[in-house]
Amino acid sequence: MKLTGSEALIQALKQEGVDTIFGYPGGAIMPVFDALYDHSRDIKHILMRHEQGATHAAQGYARVSGKVGVCFVTSGPGATNTITGIGDALMDSTPMVVITGQVGAALLGSDAFQEIDVVGITQPITKWAYQIRRAEDVAWAVARAFYIARSGRPGPVVLDFTKNAQIETTEFHYQACNFIRSYNPFPELQSEQVEKAVRLIDRAERPFALVGQGVVLSGAEEALRNFLEKADIPAAATLLGLSAMPSDFPLNRGFLGMHGNVAPNLKTNECDLLIAIGMRFDDRVTGDLNSYARQARIIHIDIDPSEINKNVKVHAPIWADAREALEALTQGIRPAKHSEWIASFEPHDRKEFEKVIEKEIHPEEGPITMGEVVRLVSEATEHDAVLVNDVGQNQMISARYFRFKRTRSIVTSGGLGTMGFGLPAAIGAKTGAPERRVCLFCGDGGFQMTLQELGTIMQEGTGLKMIILNNQFLGMVRQWQELFFDERYSFTHMQNPDFVAIAKAYGIEGCEVSLREELPQAIDRMLADDKPYLLVVNVEQKGMVLPMVPAGSCVTNILF
Amino acid sequence: MEEKLYTITVFSEHSVGILNQVSIIFTRRGLNIETLSVSPSALSGIHKFTITLFCSREMVEKVVKQIDRRVDILKAYYNTDEELVHQEIALYKVATDKLIALGGIEELIRRYHIRILELNESSVVFQKAGHYNETQELFEELKEQVGVLQFIRSGRVAITKSKVERLSDMLAAIEAKRKPDTD
Numbered sequence: 001m002k003l004t005g006s007e008a009l010i011q012a013l014k015q016e017g018v019d020t021i022f023g024y025p026g027g028a029i030m031p032v033f034d035a036l037y038d039h040s041r042d043i044k045h046i047l048m049r050h051e052q053g054a055t056h057a058a059q060g061y062a063r064v065s066g067k068v069g070v071c072f073v074t075s076g077p078g079a080t081n082t083i084t085g086i087g088d089a090l091m092d093s094t095p096m097v098v099i100t101g102q103v104g105a106a107l108l109g110s111d112a113f114q115e116i117d118v119v120g121i122t123q124p125i126t127k128w129a130y131q132i133r134r135a136e137d138v139a140w141a142v143a144r145a146f147y148i149a150r151s152g153r154p155g156p157v158v159l160d161f162t163k164n165a166q167i168e169t170t171e172f173h174y175q176a177c178n179f180i181r182s183y184n185p186f187p188e189l190q191s192e193q194v195e196k197a198v199r200l201i202d203r204a205e206r207p208f209a210l211v212g213q214g215v216v217l218s219g220a221e222e223a224l225r226n227f228l229e230k231a232d233i234p235a236a237a238t239l240l241g242l243s244a245m246p247s248d249f250p251l252n253r254g255f256l257g258m259h260g261n262v263a264p265n266l267k268t269n270e271c272d273l274l275i276a277i278g279m280r281f282d283d284r285v286t287g288d289l290n291s292y293a294r295q296a297r298i299i300h301i302d303i304d305p306s307e308i309n310k311n312v313k314v315h316a317p318i319w320a321d322a323r324e325a326l327e328a329l330t331q332g333i334r335p336a337k338h339s340e341w342i343a344s345f346e347p348h349d350r351k352e353f354e355k356v357i358e359k360e361i362h363p364e365e366g367p368i369t370m371g372e373v374v375r376l377v378s379e380a381t382e383h384d385a386v387l388v389n390d391v392g393q394n395q396m397i398s399a400r401y402f403r404f405k406r407t408r409s410i411v412t413s414g415g416l417g418t419m420g421f422g423l424p425a426a427i428g429a430k431t432g433a434p435e436r437r438v439c440l441f442c443g444d445g446g447f448q449m450t451l452q453e454l455g456t457i458m459q460e461g462t463g464l465k466m467i468i469l470n471n472q473f474l475g476m477v478r479q480w481q482e483l484f485f486d487e488r489y490s491f492t493h494m495q496n497p498d499f500v501a502i503a504k505a506y507g508i509e510g511c512e513v514s515l516r517e518e519l520p521q522a523i524d525r526m527l528a529d530d531k532p533y534l535l536v537v538n539v540e541q542k543g544m545v546l547p548m549v550p551a552g553s554c555v556t557n558i559l560f
Numbered sequence: 561m562e563e564k565l566y567t568i569t570v571f572s573e574h575s576v577g578i579l580n581q582v583s584i585i586f587t588r589r590g591l592n593i594e595t596l597s598v599s600p601s602a603l604s605g606i607h608k609f610t611i612t613l614f615c616s617r618e619m620v621e622k623v624v625k626q627i628d629r630r631v632d633i634l635k636a637y638y639n640t641d642e643e644l645v646h647q648e649i650a651l652y653k654v655a656t657d658k659l660i661a662l663g664g665i666e667e668l669i670r671r672y673h674i675r676i677l678e679l680n681e682s683s684v685v686f687q688k689a690g691h692y693n694e695t696q697e698l699f700e701e702l703k704e705q706v707g708v709l710q711f712i713r714s715g716r717v718a719i720t721k722s723k724v725e726r727l728s729d730m731l732a733a734i735e736a737k738r739k740p741d742t743d
């Protein structure tokens with residue numbers, strides 16, 4: 001039987017197990033939306049309020065569920081509105097397939113209405129971008145797209161679907177893709193590399209592991225725990241790796257990088273062996289590379305060979321899936337104890353607690369702090385919620401003080417640092433993990449970048465809990481102005497609307513809190529049911545995220 | 561870090577948009593491509609790029625890995641001049657009357673191994689193959705003596721001297737990993 005290209009697309013998506021799509025229609029994608037109309041029982045389409053929101057929602061969905069996030073958007077402005085989300089997904093290795101409508105093949109290159117060079121624009125920010133110009137190529141292209149998006153180091157794929165190909169008919173035979181000769185997402189673990197790393201680990205007196213999102217992406221959480229426990233290796237996580245280990249796992253020594261914990265940053269420059277697992281030595285983690293871990297031997301496990309030696313020269317690379325590598329290492333290494341080394345983290349932890357943490361999460365007077373809100377929400381959700389955050393102080397404070405029991409519990413824009421990510425990503429996260437509690441922390445600035453998505457929440461009844469940490473400033477920029485620009489607060493103060501009234505206009509309940517005494521009750525009220533809720537907390541206007549390693553400086557140069 | 565000339569070789573699928581995928585990797589890092597040559601390789605359906613650029617060894621290593629990881633790229637590697645047999649080709653158009661007036665044309669042709677591709681009453685087209693400095697030397701000499709009306713030089717083409725793994729062997733190894741079709 002012959003199908004239209006649009007129908008073939010829907011059938012192909014079903015074959016790939018797609019049951020949720022985030023999208024926004026328009027002229028050049030209408031045949032696809034028309035075909036989708038007949039499948040609303042199997043495929044849920046969520047109509048976002050902006051294409052950027054659709055991409056972030058697909059990211060949030062993918063990050064909590066491990067499935068590929070899918071978007072449908074129209075050509076031209078629909079497609080260009082997805083660029084931020086696609087770039088974000090590339091930086092944070094999030095599997096996503098974005099299907100953009102395109103003008104008919106006969107019009108390509110003619111500046112037709114809403115024609116834009118989608119493949120050209122997205123090639124630098126995708127794993128693969130392909131234009132489908134014939135209905136008969138739909139099955140092949142979709143199979144390839146999903147294989148590429150989810151295998152190896154995951155990432156975004158764009159399929160630019162010309163209108164003629166959506167309408168023309170074709171025979172449809174679906175065959176999933178599991179091989180592309182020019183693409184090797186499954187490197188074979190090399191025993192010499194493992195043996196060399198084993199020797200380094202067995203000899204190390206002060207080993208230290210850096211845990212990145214690669215651990216989550218390869219499903220290596222348990223393998224990681226076994227590995228760390230066998231050789232008694234302390235570990236710390238990157239922003240995206242935060243929920244790979246439970247917060248209360250004894251070998252979990254905290255958070256790395258610019259606003260990370262003091263001990264892990266200092267210990268990076270004291271360890272004799274650094275074991276980097278599925279992380280990419282981002283500058284927000286390393287600070288100045290010339291003074292980063294110079295004393296240490298370095299093992300780097302990564303599935304993407306272009307990450308190895310990119311920023312940091314390594315002594316023992318392991319080009320492999322993190323789980324396979326960790327399992328092999330655990331087999332090879334001898335059990336060890338490093339009690340003294342691990343104990344040496346503690347004075348720093350204590351100092352950080354006394355100088356920063358206690359004041360931030362248990363303040364006794366003055367305005368409400370971001371940290372205490374985060375602590376209270378984390379406690380009230382028994383540390384078992386999914387944390388979604390936006391970018392800025394709200395992101396760093398919630399990453400520092402939210403606690404995790406389960407993997408895939410943090411959804412954040414790490415590599416691109418996209419303000420406006422949080423709200424739509426939280427919609428996607430709640431959609432991808434409906435049984436879980438999803439809490440969004442957002443700044444007053446970032447919330448206003450995508451607040452139109454309240455409309456999506458209203459329509460879908462997405463039961464997510466939104467917390468605006470309102471400091472009336474673009475807080476993180478203000479912090480840099482205070483520290484590095486002589487307190488010249490150039491255009492960072494914000495006059496804000498009545499957020500609760502806005503939520504109300506969308507039929508979403510909410511409440512605003514300025515007094516410490518009212519906060520616990522307000523949080524209880526927010527969490528009392530499964531409905532969407534907006535809690536606006538007016539916090540200290542000039543709060544600071546500390547400790548801080550200033551950009552480009554040595555990881556041991558920590559401002560308290 | 562010491563900069564020198566590196567030659568990058570890329571084997572790719574012959575599909576639309578590969579050149580863009582390769583070139584944006586140079587653009588991002590602000591690298592200038594010296595020469596570029598693209599043509600079908602010995603294996604049908606596979607294209608070969610030869611790219612030269614001045615940079616440090618660390619840089620060329622990173623660039624090659626970032627090219628190699630693109631889905632449509634089969635293989636990318638780099639070499640230094642010592643490891644390669646390489647060649648460029650140049651065409652020179654000069655005015656016939658000036659050439660005749662110059663005299664000593666036989667000596668010039670022998671010294672530079674020039675081939676004459678076209679000759680008419682107004683102009684002559686020379687061809688010379690060689691390394692960059694050789695084709696450049698002829699250019700300088702002609703420019704000084706008779707003036708050059710038009711000049712074009714190809715990008716570098718290169719072959720490794722060592723007995724490296726051949727692309728066909730590599731392809732066979734990759735194909736061996738192909739899982740049997742599921743249906």
Ligand SMILES: Cc1ncc(C[n+]2csc(CCOP(=O)(O)OP(=O)(O)O)c2C)c(N)n1
Binds near residue numbers: 392418445446475
């Ligand atoms: C799209 C975008 N624009 C600008 C920035 C730069 N930026 C980073 S943090 C920040 C301030 C964020 O302010 P707000 O959302 O109020 O959060 P806060 O830092 O106060 O928690 C800005 C402007 C960015 N990261 N993303």
